[in-house]
Amino acid sequence: MNISAEEKLMYEVMKAIYASGIPVSFKGSMVLKAYLLESGYSEDTRHTVDIDANWNSDTTPTMEQIAEAFQKAIDRGDINLTVIPYRKYGDNRSAGFELRDSSSEEVIFTMDVDVNRPMALTKIYEVSGLRFPGCCSLSNDG
Numbered sequence: 717m718n719i720s721a722e723e724k725l726m727y728e729v730m731k732a733i734y735a736s737g738i739p740v741s742f743k744g745s746m747v748l749k750a751y752l753l754e755s756g757y758s759e760d761t762r763h764t765v766d767i768d769a770n771w772n773s774d775t776t777p778t779m780e781q782i783a784e785a786f787q788k789a790i791d792r793g794d795i796n797l798t799v800i801p802y803r804k805y806g807d808n809r810s811a812g813f814e815l816r817d818s819s820s821e822e823v824i825f826t827m828d829v830d831v832n833r834p835m836a837l838t839k840i841y842e843v844s845g846l847r848f849p850g851c852c853s854l855s856n857d858g
Contacts, residue, residue: 740772779804810831
């Protein structure tokens with residue numbers, strides 16, 4: 717299975733967020749791709765253009781707090797991206813963030829974050845040496 721340069725960058729961002737201790741777990745296509753790789757699936761899957769995540773904390777963060785936490789993690793990971801909030805979260809709506817190239821300001825990909833929704837089971841996945849927590853099935857002993 718091929719991993720595009722954009723997907724590799726998304727995994728690097730996921731690793732940086734995980735390494736920073738931010739209370740985030742990942743879900744969606746990026747985790748599914750990691751699961752398939754881990755399971756030995758070798759056929760190509762569709763390309764994804766975003767990261768999906770859950771933020772779970774005792775207090776509800778503001779959009780600015782989430783963006784600042786992500787930006788600090790990305791900066792510590794020495795990744796040349798800028799985090800820009802573009803959609804405020806609310807009932808049945810995730811927070812939306814653009815991740816832009818810091819030099820050109822081009823949107824490279826987006827990140828959708830559910831805030832303090834019920835938390836799913838997670839496990840640690842690894843893709844190309846990049847580790848991050850992601851949702852898993854109940855039958856997974858991960």
